[in-house]
Amino acid sequence: MATSAPSRDIGASDAPHLTLQDSPELRRALAAVDLPVLLMTYVHLSHDEAMLDKFAPHIPPLSTGQQPTAPDDLVAELREKMRHVLTTPGAGEEAELPPALYAKIMSVGMGEPIEAEFVPLLLEQSGLGPQPDYSAKPARNKIPADFRMLIIGAGLSGMAAAIKLREAGYDYVVVDKNPEVGGTWYLARYPGAGVDTPSYFYSYSFELNREWTTYSPLGHEMQDYLVGVSHKYGIRDKIRFETKVTTLRWDDAAKLWHVTLIGKDGVEQTESFNAILTAHGPLHRWEWPKIPGLHDFKGKLMHSAAWDVDFDVTGKKVAMIGTGASGAQIGPSIAPQVDELTVYMRSRHWVLPAPLAGAVKVPEDVRWAVRHIPRFTEYMRFYVYWTASDGLWPGLVMDPEWEGNPTAISFANDMARQWAQGHLEAKLAGRPDLIEKLTPDSPVFSKRPIMDAGWFDMFMRDNVKLEDRQIERITPRGIRTADGEEQEYDVIITATGYTLKKLAGDLEIIGLNGRNLGEEWGDEDPVGYFGTMAPGFPNYFQIHGPNSGPNHGAGINLLAEAQIHYIIECLDEMVERGASAMEPLQEATDQFNEVVQAQAQRMVWAHPKAKNNFKNSKGRIVISWPFRLLDFWTRSRKPEFDHFRFTGSKDG
Template sequence: MTVALTEDQKLPLAEDQALRDALAAADLPTLLMTYVHLSRDMALLDKFQPHVHALSSGKQTAVPDDLAAELREKMRALLTSPNEADLTIPEPALLQRIMSVGMGEPVSKEFIPLLLEQSGLGPQHDRSHRPARQQIPQGFKVLIIGAGISGLAAAIKLKEGGYDFEVIEKNSEVGGTWWVARYPGAGVDTPSHFYSYSFALNPEWSTYRPRGREMLDYLIRASHSYGVRDHIHFETEVLGMRWIEDEQVWEVELNDKHGGKSTVRANAVINAHGRLSRWVWPKIEGLKDFEGPLVHTAEWDPDLDLKGKRVAMVGTGASAAQCGPAIVDEVEHLTVFMRSGHWVVPSEWAAAKVPEGVQWAMRHIPFYLAWFRFGIYWTGSDGLYSNLIKDPEWPAESPSVSLVNERLRKFCMSNLEAKLGDRPDLMEKLTPDCPVFSKRIVMDTNWLTMFRRDNVTLETAGIERVLPGAIRTADGTEHRVDAIILATGYDVARMAGWLDIIGRDGVNLRELWGDEDPVGYFGLMVPGFPNYFHIMGPNAGPNHGAGVNLMAEAQVHYILECLDHLVETGASAMEPTEDANATFNDRVQGQMPKMIWTHPKANSYYKNSKGRVIGSWPFRLLDYWNESREPKLDDFVIHEKATAEETAA
């Protein structure tokens, strides 16, 4: 199968300085995989294989200069010669060989379908042949709550499928978290070239991890280019929703920016309001008494001026690690209040600019961007899964759970020692006692070195109370501060938020799940709530890598499969059975004792206060992707449409 190329990628390319610069700057394993794809030159794979090592091996990939020069020259000749490149997708066996050599480790055949989709190398799922595409009944409507990365993906795929839909977005623009997250240094932990839609690869990222504004711009562009903006009701909130059994529809109450209330009916609802839409204000005595600026990173005041101020930052998670280094140069003093430490992974390159030559290669060399994305996915996703599995023979009191996890801990420790080895006071405070990956890791973009500065203090004594102009810690010390930044995260356990979602028999999902006990089927559906799909629901978190974009796309695919089934069969609704829900959760929770998140020192938002892991998917991402290809119909109650006589009765 031949893949359509953009106008910029039409071959032959001009033999000019731009091409030479791109080949010189290109990542060698990516260039190798791209070249063999285009040339089918297996001999060059054999030459490179001894020199390319897996990231997890600890060895450095060291390609001899003459071999690198040979690759660049062969690629130059191929790209500048007419009709020489093979633009078809290689057969699975060849793909597997290219991937394995390029990554320096075996890539199993079972990964190929997922990798083709998520790299952008292969085609997206084509439903155009499905009978449902010609049978969608007039008036069949889907409502999406939220236009963040998940809701926008749902809108794009519903539009492709020919469904009538509306999107309700409380903000004035798409983007969700990335519209809201405007604190200094805001960005994404997942690498730029993967944290994007597989069907909308972006060669224009300016850094290797996207900044918040650039991520927002990407999502805005996607909303325009895929033509879904006309379906979005901005500055409109969902107040609540109720399943109308007699009519087999959801009735949703809305409130627009003018305060006007209305209701809309939908055959199905996709709740994509996101886990990061409800931030946490910590329960600290006296917080409301503080007289200076008080701001949460998730609700940043763009007019806040911190220049020359004594600033307190409460929290040491991902947002703190981004915000702190971004403001430290302008404040008089920064005091960071830490409750518990996070493992920090060195990532100085994350903020590095993507060289123009690399951007040129991504724009112009066929498949280069897709192979680069594949490499990011492979090294940052299921390749990390082994770190999560407890070795039953490993000492229970150890701050790691297996040999591979201990190696990762030592890698993180070497980063700590390299930057703070001559500061035993900081080393002691900043070395966590939990295993790496037992809670969210933090990217180290000048975070650790920040604590060496004369105008930074790390405070580990607990906060006793906030005073009008200071923070008093448990040891009685008063820290005078002019402003307080709360980097205290999100209420991810309250997955229904504050919405009244009333299903069959008047059951309210918000009350059913309570503050911290959500339980669902496949991280997406709930018995008693027909045609209700909760994206990134219970136990759907990709907590060992890859990013929510993969899970969102998998869940949207599954939702479309469910809707197609309804349309094709003429049914009105579907919901998982209680037995299927129990079986799914028994399987998920049965795996948890084997996982790192249940280590005695693992305290994170992945768990609720009872110790039940509510957020994380405990198997490979490949497993979730495979299971999302189509619903297991035996797990569902399928409701047939009522006849006119039944409706009247």
């Protein structure tokens, strides 16, 4: 999967030119692309607001499930005007627009009001607006020459941190246990591996990818993109591959972290850093399910996170344990090849219709538009982001007055449940046994839903069986259920996910006065400040820390970029003060968590029937951010520095 050189040109810096040649390719592209995206792009280039007014009555909100119904002559007028703008020098202009015009373009394009407070976030994340500029800040001239930061992990988040820290003038070293960048997408090699976030949003906002071949990124394309970014931004010489971190120990007298590393030669060494940024993420800490006898099995045993790419399942009798996101990608991918597939379901998931999920190809005419029409990619990115972001948030908030279906929490949530239930019943028509087995008894969104990329269709195959009996144990020949029946298999696949709640991972992290972060957080009870820091651990930053998960939509890339911005703001403040260390105050951390947990208990994840990886055994939500993504992004713009203790300066 990994490559050692970029496979193609990528990125926003390779943006199309405004003036194009009139050609059959252009005309086909204008006829093929989504009408709202074409409209928004045209008005951006032409400033022709009158076209917004003409189309506004014909573009319904996406939540209605209805398609635009503009008259043919109006659509033809739009396409012709866009062709003229693109082929006539001086007819269009690539310029920043007034915020009010951006809001109007986006509101009409989505068929619903987009409030002004969203516009700065949308401009940054779509690639339409400016990225944060660190070059002019006073801190640039004050960073100590020997200040050095350690970034742990060279996946999506760690690479973004490296790129942005370099822009901000900070020296760093990146270490990664793998021989290539990519993190999750280097490791995810199982059949059907991919992302359930739409392709055109799942990339860096500062480095848009114009080369997706499918509407949902396939794992190998995501990996190729990240490898390409690492070359383009020149960060590879700062990465030490096949290197593991075992211990981080804070030296308060020296105001340094002493770090124990083991290189690929197996030699252990200790180095010192002024600050630590962990970006290893939770999606690499997999473990075998705790099923008695698992390793007694004499056939082929594979975990989805450690797939043997050289093993061929063709013609085999296969059991798959797990019906989450990985299982829902693996199952439909291997079902046509195997002799038999039995899916052992431990818990039921809501499955949402997703006609563009999986390996659905982006038509070549649309890909031409993405490559060649200025600002088209940015508005497509905005379009797919808005369909799966804060618009979903109200449906996750419990309505205390709700007296309807007990497997819903509000009117909006019940509408989503009916939508998902209707999809299930339509796909499994004629199979009441499957409908009964696969209908969850918990509210939709109480755990991450599955995007249907052939999951329900798979169960209608003659060679696929759904088994909901409890597994008693794994035997040398197969699986025995609680009623004593044993089934023999050639292959057992465990698609049982990751250990999400152990956010310190396997690192030994020793802070002030010998405090051990791994022991304090344990396997399931992490408590931090803004998902980024923890009191007692100066200059220790974490991306995707406690309560920073985007569990109502969008992509983890948005929150990672927000946290990186926040971390750079913190470093700059420390430099400006002439301080050597900073940490959040315990009182501020307690207050932050009191507010977060109060809101979290109002969310669908806290529902009594909710079984998910977002909450611990005590019912405390430890993974999810319970407010809007906009609220997280806005808070990340400027830290509240009175919530911190600075030391090593007059402020200490």
